[in-house]
Amino acid sequence: MANRVATNAAINRISSDLTRTFNRMSDVQSQISSGRRLQRPSDDPSKVANAMEERATRRRLEQYTANATDASGWLKATDDTLVALQEQAAQAKARATSAVNGGTSAATRQAIAADIENIRSSMLQLANATYQGRSLFAGTAAVAQAYTASGTYDGDDGAVSRTIDEGVTLQVNVHGTEVFGAADTADPLAGDLFQVLGAMADAARSGSSTAMAAASGALDGAIDRMSEAQIRVGGAAVQVDTTIGRNELVMLDVKERLSSIEDVDLAEAIISLRSDEASYQAALGVTARVIQPSLLDFLR
C-alpha cells in the first residue's frame, strides 16, 4: 500500500523479519537438543493431556509389574511348601499303613506313633513357612506364625491380594483353614490336619485298626484338601505369568505412544532446522546488499 518507504521503516521491517526467523530456528534447535517436542502445555494443549495420561498409565504398569513379580514369588513359595507338605503326608500315610499291617509289636507301634508325631511337627513347621518375613498361611493376621506350637490356628481367613493389572486383583495366598482344614474340638478326625495326625499317632499307639482306618480316611481327606489348594495356587501362578508377559507388551505400546506424542522426530526437525538456516542466511545476505548502498556512496 505504501508508495514510499521510509529508511528506518524498511530497517525495522528487516530487523523484525530476521528476528522472527532466528526465533523459529532457535525453537527447533531447542527441540532437537532436548529431544522433546512438547516442552510446555501451550506447545500443544490437547496432546499434553494425552501425554499426561500415558505417563500415568506407564507408572501404574510399572507398579503392576512389580506387584505381579511379588505375586509370582508368593505363589511359588506357597507351591513349594505345599509340595513338601504332600511328601510328608505321603510318608505319614505309609507309616500308618505299616502300623495296621498285622504283626507289629507294641514297641514298633510306639516307634511308628513317634514317627507320625515327628511328621506332624515337621508339617507344623512347614505350615509356619514364611515368604519375605510374612507367614504364608496366616491370611491377613499380623502374627509371626500361622500355627502355634500346639497346633492352634493363629491366623485368619483374609485374602492376600495383588493388583497385577488394571482392575485385576488376584488372591495369592491360601490360608491355614483352607489348606489344613478347620479345627474341631469335639471330633479330632473331623478337625484339621494336625488333629488328624495326632489321632493317627494315638491309633498307631493303641493298635486299633478301626481307629487307624478312620484316621487314614481322614488323612486322605486332608491330602485331597491340600491338592485342591495346590491346584488353585497353580492356576493363579499361570494367570500371573500370562499377565506379566502381556504387561510387557502393553508397556512397549505405552512407551511408543508416549514417545510419538512427546518426542521430536529427529529427522524431521533437522531438516526443518536446515531449511530455516538456509533461509536465515539468505535473508542476512539480502539485508547486507539492500541496506548498505545509498545515494551518499555515489555523490562526490
Place this chain on the structure above:
Amino acid sequence: MSNFSALGTGLSALVAHRQAAEVISHNIANANTEGYSRRRVELRAEGPDPVAAVFSHSSHTGTGVRSDGIARIRDDFLEAQHRNETGIAGTLEGTATVLDRLERSFPEPSDTGIAAQLDDMWASWQAIVNNPESEAARSAVLEKGKLVIQSFQLADRQIRAQHGDAVTNVGLQVTKVNQLADQIAHYNSGIRAASVAGLSPNDLLDQRDQAVLELTRLTGATVQAGDNGSVDVFVGGRALVYRSDVQHLVSAEVDDPALDPLGFKRVEVHWEIDDSVADLTTGTIAGYASGANEVLPKYLGQLDAVAEQLVTSVNTLHSTGNDLDGDTGHDFFDAAGTTAATLALSADVAGQPRHLAAADASAGPLDTSLAQSIAAIGRATAGPDASYRSMIVALGSEVQFFTQQSDVQNSVVQRLDEDRKSVSGVNLDEEMVALIAEQHAYSAAARVITTVDEMLDTLINRMGVVGR
C-alpha cells in the same frame, strides 16, 4: 523597481534555500529518531511590491521567494489508527506475559511436575500391597505424600509471587503514566505559547506525540485536539491531560469478596483526586490488572480445588480403614488443609507409618484392599488427577491463544507503523536528492547575485568615463 531589487531577490533565494538545506540536514540527522516527522520548508513566491499611488500599479515582477514556515509532514488519521492498535497490543502483551510466566510454574508433561508426583504417590500405595507388614513401605507412602504436598505448595508460592509482581508492575506503570501525563501537559503549554506567537514548535509536537503513543500503549487512552495545537488525553472517559492541566492516577488494592478466599486484593487504578475508579479496558496496565485480578486467581482457585479433591477423596477412604495396629479413623491429609498452600499430612500419620491405614475395616491389619482402593483414586475419571489434567489443558490453550493473538496484533501494529512512516518517515535517498537540488539552487542564486553585481559594476564604474 529599483536597480538593487534583483539583489534583494537573489538574497531572498539564498536565505530560503539555505533554510531549506538546514531543514533537510535536520531531517537527515533525525532519520532514525523514533517519532520524528519529516519537515519541509514551505516556499512561496513573493509577489511584486505595491506602489502607493492613486491608481496603484506595479511592475508585475516578483521579488523572490519567502519561506512560509516549516511544515511537519504527518497523516493524523494513520497516526490515530496506529495509536489505537498499539493500545490493544499493550493489553495483549500484559495478559500474555502474565500467562507465560504462570505456565512456567506447571512444567507438564514432565517427570517433575505435580502429575508425576501424584503418579508416584498412587504407585507407592500400590507398593504397600506387596509389603503390608513393612513400616518401610508405609514410610515410603508418607514420603511420596510429602513430595506431592511440596509440589502443590511450590506452585502456590510461585503463583502468589507472580500476583505480587503483576500488582507491582501495575503500580510502576501508573507512575510512568503520571510522568508521561506531566510531560504531555508541559509540551502542551510550550506548544500553545509557540502557536500563539506564530512559531512552529515542530520538535515539541513530535516529542509530545511520542509521549502520547507511549501513554496509549500503557492505558489505551483516546486523544482529542485542543486549542492552539495542544491535545487532550482521555482515559476511561475522563481527562488525564486537559490543555496544561494533569489529573494523576494512582494504583490501589481494594477488597474483593471473590478474591478474599485466596487472600488476594483486587488491584485497580484510581483517580488520585477523588479516588474513583479509572476504567481502563485496554493497555498494558489493563492487561496486567486482568492478569492479577482474573487469570491468576482463576488458576490458583482451580489448583486449590484439585488439592481439596485430593484431600477429600483420600481421607474419605483412609479414615474407614485399619492401620497396622488395628486402629481406625485416621486421616491421611490434614482435613483443615484444603488449599494448595495449607495441604499437609495429618498429625495422625506424620512420622507414624504404623498409622497408615491400608486394611479394610472388616479384615485383618495385613489386608491391603483399602490401599488398592486409594491407589485407584489416581485413575478415577472424576478424580484429582483428571481435574489437574483439565486445568493444564485449559491453561495451555489460553496461553497459546493469547500468545498467538499478541503476535498477530504486533504484526498489525508494525504494518500500521510502516504505513504512517511512509508519510512521515525520512527516506535518506530522497533527502539527498533534495539537498543537491537546494545546493544547485543556492549556487544559481549566488551566480545571479554575481551577475547583478557585475551589471551594477558596469553601471557605476564604467558609465560616463568616455575619454578618461
